Amino acid sequence: MSEKEKVIIESIRSGANNIALEYLYDISLKKVRQYILKNNGSKDDANDIFQDAVIVLFNQIRLNKFNEAYSIDAFIYSVARNLWIDKVRRDKKFTKYDSPDDYAVIASDTNHLDALIQKEKSAAMKTVFNLLDEKCRNILTYVIYEKRSMKEIKELMGYSSEDVAKTNHYRCKQYLTKLVKSNPSLVDLLRN
Helix, strand or coil, X not given: CCHHHHHHHHHHHHCCHHHHHHHHHHHHHHHHHHHHXXXXXXXXXXXXXXXHHHHHHHHHHHXXXXXXXXXXXXXXXXXXXXXXXXXXXXXXXXXXXXXXXXHHHHHHHHHHHHHHHHHHHHHHHHHHHCCCCHHHHHHHHHHXXXXXXXXXXXXXXXXXXXXXXXXXXXXXXHHHHHXXXXXXXXXXXXXX
């Protein structure tokens, strides 16, 4: 976290909101607006979502729930993205359809939204996965993607027994879980 972001957090805690809002509107709004416009939203949608994300940030900081290991800008972007996805889902549920062709359009839009969500989940998991050391990445790749047995992993990794392979697999899986749980916005994304 930059020194500027630390000042922003302190200004929110002390009630000097103008400093924080000036920073957020200068830096974070552009990214949120760009994301929402790129995903079929309007400038007004982007402003509304951004304001909701700012409220979430202020509440998290004031309740001492904000993890200062994360960037304010990344937090705002993640919250705004999740709020936008929720809004799109809600709006689709309440849309009235007049013809069978409308169903095809909505199905297509839903597929695009689902694909977008899946792409974001994959990118987020890939980022977290890359935080692991090479040994853990290899073991988890063998187990998750290649569906290899512990006997095969023992051979590939040069372990003395299958029990050693199991133990290392367990440790790597636990560490990956810890990394995911330490990032609230990632947990929210993966739950949706």
